[in-house]
Amino acid sequence: MSPDALALVARRFAVLAEPMRLRLLHALFAGEKSVNELVALTGGTQANVSRHLQTLAQAHLLARRKQGLQVFYAIADPSIFQLCELVCGSMEKQLSREAGVFAR
Template structure:
């Protein structure tokens, strides 16, 4: 059972471990968007954007609904937004530590 849970976690992280997918999630963290808004906002081809959206939807990270001819995507679980915020906090902490170290070296 533990192995299945570990595999599921690995699949989840693998599904978001691409810079374009992170950018999509950052965009969707503000609310739902249609595919056309996503690829235009990220300056990525529509086919490429659709492929990334499909991977994340398959893993249960995103959900979609049709509105006429448009497909609207949103983040399925708010915990995904929390994961992104935690990643930002970790990166900020690392940057602050690096700047502190650099400032200490520069003073010598």
């Protein structure tokens, strides 16, 4: 495994390592949304949401589509879905005997 490849994989994980970005991805699971919609759905500030969307787009996880005044973002890398399933599944197992954070 070359150092370059390692750095790229690490970067990919780092992009996924922020709660607000996970919130945004989760909100986009249902389909394409505008920045304003995402601001409303996540409860973040406009500036912060915009920045995180840019981070996700630069990582090629989101696609950006401009239409008039609005910018629409959508999930561009379907492997995200499997990734989340995998991680959530693994963590449910780990926490199965502890408090039911994932339960409800």
